Amino acid sequence: MSSQSPPLGASKKGRDIFKLSHHRLSVEDVVAAVGSASCGAISLFIGTTREDQSESGKVIGLEYEAYEPMVQSELAELCRRLRARWPDLAHICVHHRLGWVRVGEASVVAAVSSPHRHDGQRALVCLLDGLKANVPVWKKEVYEDRKASWKENAECAWASCHGNHDAQTMIGQ
Amino acid sequence: MVCVLYFAKSAELSGVREELLQVDTPINSQDLWTRLLGLRVLQGHVVLAVRHQYVAIDDQEALTLRDGDEVAVVPPLSGG
Numbered sequence: 001m002s003s004q005s006p007p008l009g010a011s012k013k014g015r016d017i018f019k020l021s022h023h024r025l026s027v028e029d030v031v032a033a034v035g036s037a038s039c040g041a042i043s044l045f046i047g048t049t050r051e052d053q054s055e056s057g058k059v060i061g062l063e064y065e066a067y068e069p070m071v072q073s074e075l076a077e078l079c080r081r082l083r084a085r086w087p088d089l090a091h092i093c094v095h096h097r098l099g100w101v102r103v104g105e106a107s108v109v110a111a112v113s114s115p116h117r118h119d120g121q122r123a124l125v126c127l128l129d130g131l132k133a134n135v136p137v138w139k140k141e142v143y144e145d146r147k148a149s150w151k152e153n154a155e156c157a158w159a160s161c162h163g164n165h166d167a168q169t170m171i172g173q
Numbered sequence: 174m175v176c177v178l179y180f181a182k183s184a185e186l187s188g189v190r191e192e193l194l195q196v197d198t199p200i201n202s203q204d205l206w207t208r209l210l211g212l213r214v215l216q217g218h219v220v221l222a223v224r225h226q227y228v229a230i231d232d233q234e235a236l237t238l239r240d241g242d243e244v245a246v247v248p249p250l251s252g253g
Contacts, residue, residue, distance in 0.1 A: 047253060066252070067180055067245050070225045096252065108253055128253055136222065136245070137252025138181035150182045152218075152249035159249035160218050 016079040017093040020066055025095050025106045034091035034113040041117035043124040047108040049101050057144030062101045067136035071096075078130040082112075085126070086119045092127065096137060107139070129155055175242045177209065183219065183246040186211050194244075202234040209246060220247045 017033045027046060034042055052059045079092050090113040097107045110127055114120035133155040142148045152159035175194050179187045187210035194208060202221055206212075212219065221228045222245040228234055238244070 064252075065181060067178065067222065067247070070222055070245070071252075073225045131253040132250065134227075134250070135252050136180070136247060136250060138248065139251045140181070150248065151251040153251050153253065156250040158218050158220050158247075 014083060014089055015091040015093075016076060017091070018072060018075045019095045020068060020071060020098050021095060022097070022099040025097060025109045027106070027109050030093045030095050030109045030111045033093040034111045036090045036113050038115060039090050039113040040115055041120045042111055042113045043117065043120035044111045045109070045124055045128060046106050048106050049103045051103045052141065054141075054143060056147040059103060059141050060144055061103060061142050062107060063140040063142060063148070064096070064098050064101060064107065065138050066096070066098055070136045074135045075131070078127065078134065081130070082123050082126055086114070086123045088116075088119050089114050089123055092123075094127070094131065133157065174240055175238050175244050178243060178245040179210075180246060180248065181251075182248045183212055183215060186214065187246075196238055198238040199235045200238065201232050202228050202230045202236055203232040205236065205238075205244070206230045212246065215246075215248055218249055221245065222247050 031042060031044065049062050050059065075094060082092065083089055092112050094108065094110045101107050110124065112120045112124045112127065132153040138150060140148045140150050152161055154161045154163065156162060175196055176191055177194050178191050179189060184190055189210065196205065196208065219230065221230060223236055224242060227247065228236065
């Protein structure tokens with residue numbers, strides 16, 4: 001006599017996959033990481049380096065650094081909160097660049113898989129908001145004249161531009 | 174002895190990436206802040222991270238630091 005098997009998917013745990021890389025990011029890898037037969041939707045975000053203008057001229061690239069052990073713990077906590085809010089989420093994957101990123105290249109790729117699109121799309125927005133508010137990564141814009149300035153996310157509670165979602169502030173040079 | 178890690182703007186201001194600091198504990202985060210190298214321009218726009226938890230810099234925040242603890246200086250974030 002066989003025992004009753006649990007409902008399909010009940011014993012499957014969602015994966016949270018994070019990677020910091022000094023190399024070009026692969027969107028395909030991130031999408032593959034969240035793929036699941038039970039999911040009808042993969043919600044995807046790619047953050048790219050803009051060619052902004054400032055008095056120092058054009059942005060030629062970004063330099064990223066991170067407090068790596070704490071990136072892991074903050075992303076894990078963020079995913080815990082997302083899963084508590086949207087229990088149907090399947091898998092979550094974030095790949096973030098470190099080091100030098102040229103204009104036009106991807107600095108972050110994030111994806112969420114879910115049975116239906118609404119949960120995934122909303123969770124993805126929260127994932128990005130949480131990433132910008134709490135995950136210890138910093139970027140420095142480098143200009144044509146080789147000057148550079150550290151950027152600040154408005155989402156970060158201790159940024160001077162906190163609350164002003166259209167603004168980013170440069171702090172000193 | 175704790176290890177202080179400096180990131181981003183704070184590393185440029187202090188000139189170092191990390192330093193060892195002898196501290197008595199408990200110590201409040203405000204007093205710890207005064208021991209850190211040359212970071213006045215960040216005042217009001219910086220937090221610390223102790224054992225991977227963010228800590229505000231004020232005199233209410235009493236920290237019990239253990240030997241070997243890591244304390245990070247965390248300027249405003251700009252990931253994502």
